[in-house]
Amino acid sequence: MKAMVFSEKDDxxxxxxxxxRGKFSMDLFTTSQSDLxxxxxxxxxxxxxxxxxxxxxxxxxxxxxxxxxxDLILIGSSVLGRELASVLSEDLGFEAKTExxxxxxxxxxxxxxxxxxxxxxxxxxxxxxxxxTILPGLVDPVPVDSKSNVKELNxxxxxxxxxxxxxxxxKGNVNLEKADxxxxxxxxxxxKEGLSLVQQLADLxxxxxxxxxxxxxxxxxLSEERQVGxxxxxxxxxxxxxxxxxxxxxxxxxxRGSKTVIAVNRDKNAPIFNxxxxxxxxxxxxxxxxxxxxxxx
Amino acid sequence: xxxxxxxxxQILDIDQMKIDEKTQEPITKNLPYxxxxxxxxxxxxxxxxxxxxGGKVIGITYGGDQASLAMKEALAMxxxxxxxxxxxxxxxxEATASVLxxxxxxxxxxxxxxxxxxxxxxxxxxxxxxxxxxxIPILGNAIKLEMVDKKVRITRSIxxxxxxxxxxxxxxxxVEQEINEPRLPPLIQIMAAGRKPTKVEEISPDxxxxxxxxxxxxxxxxxxxxxxxxxxKGVMEVVKVLKGEVR
Numbered sequence: 001m002k003a004m005v006f007s008e009k010d011d012x013x014x015x016x017x018x019x020x021r022g023k024f025s026m027d028l029f030t031t032s033q034s035d036l037x038x039x040x041x042x043x044x045x046x047x048x049x050x051x052x053x054x055x056x057x058x059x060x061x062x063x064x065x066x067x068x069x070x071d072l073i074l075i076g077s078s079v080l081g082r083e084l085a086s087v088l089s090e091d092l093g094f095e096a097k098t099e100x101x102x103x104x105x106x107x108x109x110x111x112x113x114x115x116x117x118x119x120x121x122x123x124x125x126x127x128x129x130x131x132x133t134i135l136p137g138l139v140d141p142v143p144v145d146s147k148s149n150v151k152e153l154n155x156x157x158x159x160x161x162x163x164x165x166x167x168x169x170x171k172g173n174v175n176l177e178k179a180d181x182x183x184x185x186x187x188x189x190x191x192k193e194g195l196s197l198v199q200q201l202a203d204l205x206x207x208x209x210x211x212x213x214x215x216x217x218x219x220x221x222l223s224e225e226r227q228v229g230x231x232x233x234x235x236x237x238x239x240x241x242x243x244x245x246x247x248x249x250x251x252x253x254x255x256r257g258s259k260t261v262i263a264v265n266r267d268k269n270a271p272i273f274n275x276x277x278x279x280x281x282x283x284x285x286x287x288x289x290x291x292x293x294x295x296x297x
Numbered sequence: 298x299x300x301x302x303x304x305x306x307q308i309l310d311i312d313q314m315k316i317d318e319k320t321q322e323p324i325t326k327n328l329p330y331x332x333x334x335x336x337x338x339x340x341x342x343x344x345x346x347x348x349x350x351g352g353k354v355i356g357i358t359y360g361g362d363q364a365s366l367a368m369k370e371a372l373a374m375x376x377x378x379x380x381x382x383x384x385x386x387x388x389x390x391e392a393t394a395s396v397l398x399x400x401x402x403x404x405x406x407x408x409x410x411x412x413x414x415x416x417x418x419x420x421x422x423x424x425x426x427x428x429x430x431x432x433i434p435i436l437g438n439a440i441k442l443e444m445v446d447k448k449v450r451i452t453r454s455i456x457x458x459x460x461x462x463x464x465x466x467x468x469x470x471x472v473e474q475e476i477n478e479p480r481l482p483p484l485i486q487i488m489a490a491g492r493k494p495t496k497v498e499e500i501s502p503d504x505x506x507x508x509x510x511x512x513x514x515x516x517x518x519x520x521x522x523x524x525x526x527x528x529x530k531g532v533m534e535v536v537k538v539l540k541g542e543v544r
Contacts, residue, residue, distance in 0.1 A: 079454075129507075164462065166460045278531070279522070
């Protein structure tokens with residue numbers, strides 16, 4: 001089986017090549033100009049050209065899929081990646097499964113698993129799909145000794161989309177995916193000023209601060225890169241402390257990989273208490289100072 | 298003046314969904330339906346374009362027997378005409394895209410708006426497929442949308458940046474939650490919604506999925522679930538755990 005891998009992101013490309021190594025022979029197609037030759041792809045096709053958008057990229061991938069004799073397409077599940085999957089699915093006439101966490105071949109069919117009902121369940125499906133986007137963070141990229149051949153591809157087709165302006169999102173040095181300890185806050189924080197207390201705890205534990213979707217995207221108390229959840233970061237720290245987080249399924253899906261989960265919430269019926277190892281029913285403003293005090297002893 | 302089409306989806310209220318302790322399967326029986334989260338943002342944005350520039354909003358939903366409820370809500374929010382396509386047999390992006398594109402191709406439109414992915418199945422496959430079937434450009438993940446003459450300009454939110462993109466109409470735009478706050482329609486509009494024209498149609502899809510569901514169960518959770526209602530006892534235990542892990 002020969003798989004075509006696409007990701008514009010170095011980390012996702014490395015993850016997919018690591019995850020499916022030995023299972024498929026793979027060629028990587030990427031707009032990234034980084035050196036990705038040591039992850040086990042037979043060939044790395046670097047796509048050159050300004051203004052790569054979903055339409056002209058999918059045309060290029062489609063042509064190469066046909067000429068390259070590939071059996072399936074594995075795409076990094078980013079915003080662009082999911083969009084490409086949908087467009088390619090139509091153009092090539094193949095079904096697609098997005099955000100999958102496992103893939104198994106069985107008598108000409110494919111068995112995949114993905115989150116369903118907003119993360120409440122995992123659905124296992126058998127289908128004839130040939131295009132897949134792979135959930136980020138399933139494996140760490142592991143390099144190999146051999147080197148891929150590098151080839152260049154020119155994106156010469158014009159896109160119908162024009163770039164007017166690109167605005168970099170404020171970049172901190174946060175890497176929640178790599179953090180050992182995360183102290184995460186939800187709506188229960190009540191006010192932005194409450195963050196100073198949370199920061200004290202995070203500092204004491206040498207941890208990072210994370211947050212739920214409303215806290216990061218609606219109230220902007222925290223930057224977007226700190227959002228934990230299905231549509232944010234998927235984290236797997238040793239300890240995840242959820243403060244004032246009710247535990248909506250989308251949030252749980254982002255922190256399910258945590259080793260130990262500690263929850264503090266005023267509402268004893270909050271769903272987070274079903275997804276924690278240790279829970280304290282109480283106001284975070286009453287509980288957190290006590291934890292800080294006891295940790296200092 | 299723009300002819301605006303908004304496609305929206307009705308879903309089971311997943312926030313109220315419980316898991317069957319024995320089978321570990323989600324319980325879908327007797328669960329209420331609601332308009333899907335991003336679909337609401339899509340409806341809101343469609344109505345805002347009409348309010349700003351004039352024109353007409355046609356709402357389309359491909360659904361089951363309860364779809365008229367969702368359509369009523371959409372009409373109350375400001376959609377002018379409703380088209381309900383019957384016969385949806387569950388999660389099938391192939392069928393949904395096929396049916397929506399067939400219907401849309403019979404209509405006049407400048408812009409089509411949809412949610413970027415639905416909160417329940419989260420495949421995100423329908424918008425791209427519809428755009429390709431109609432042979433129009435797709436601008437995805439908009440957190441801001443402006444109509445500029447015969448063009449649409451959006452701010453697209455991707456992982457590390459926001460990009461401002463532009464394309465000629467007709468086009469399909471998908472929206473993110475941050476784009477707006479969907480309105481709660483006042484009673485008078487809810488009453489008026491009943492008088493707005495709604496058509497019910499049947500369209501059969503050209504393609505259906507080959508997918509067979511093998512299982513659909515809650516992820517295994519081996520959490521200890523030790524809950525303290527006494528704060529001091531809870532803090533003692535938690536600090537013990539933390540001290541074991543933090544050096």
